[in-house]
Amino acid sequence: MIKVLRLGHRAGRDDRISTHVGLTARQWGADEIVYSGQHDSSMMQSVEDIVERWGGDFTVRYTEEWKKEIRDFEGLKFHLTMYGERIDDKIAEINDDLDEKDLMIIVGAEKVPRWVYTHVDLNISVGNQPHSEIAALAVFMDRVTEIKDSFEGAEIEVEPSEDRKLTEKK
Helix, strand or coil, X not given: CEEEEEEEECCCCCHHHHHHHHHHHHHCCCCEEEEEECCCHHHHHHHHHHHHHHCCCCXXXXXXXXXXXXXXXXCEEEEEEEEEEEHHHHHHHHHHHCCCCCEEEEEECCCCCHHHHHCCCEEEECCCCCCXXXXXXXXXXXXXXXXXXXXXXCCEEECCCCCCCCEEEC
C-alpha cells in the first residue's frame, strides 16, 4: 500500500498543484492521497473525476490530523524535501527496505513543520535546488515503483499514436 500525504494545501492557490500531486501518485501506483491544510472539495472532485473516467481504486481524502496520519502509519515514511539526503545515495537502501512494507510519501505545499523532519524514516531529495513537489514525487515514485499504463474499470484509455491524440471509450 502506498499513501501520499500532501501537507498544507491552500485552496485557491494550490488547487492545480495538489490535483497534479494526486494524479502523479495515481499514475505511479499509489493507493491513496490524503491532504491537509484547507478543505477543498473542488480539488478532491477533480481527482475523483479522473479516477471515475480513467479507472483504478485510487482514493482521495482530507484530514485535519496530519500528525496522527504520520504517527499511526505502520510502514516506511519518506519526506520529499530539497534539504534531504540525495536519492541517488539512498536508492539501494530504500529499495531494500520496501519489500513487503507499506509506504507513506510526504510532500508539502507551504513550509513543512520541523516536526515532520524528525518523525519520518528518511528525508529524501531528488535534487538540492528548489523544485516542484510534483517533480519530486514523480522522480521518487519512478525509482521505487512501476508506472501504470492502464487501470481496471477505465471508461477511457489512450491509444498511443505518433502524431495525434487517440482515445478509446470502453
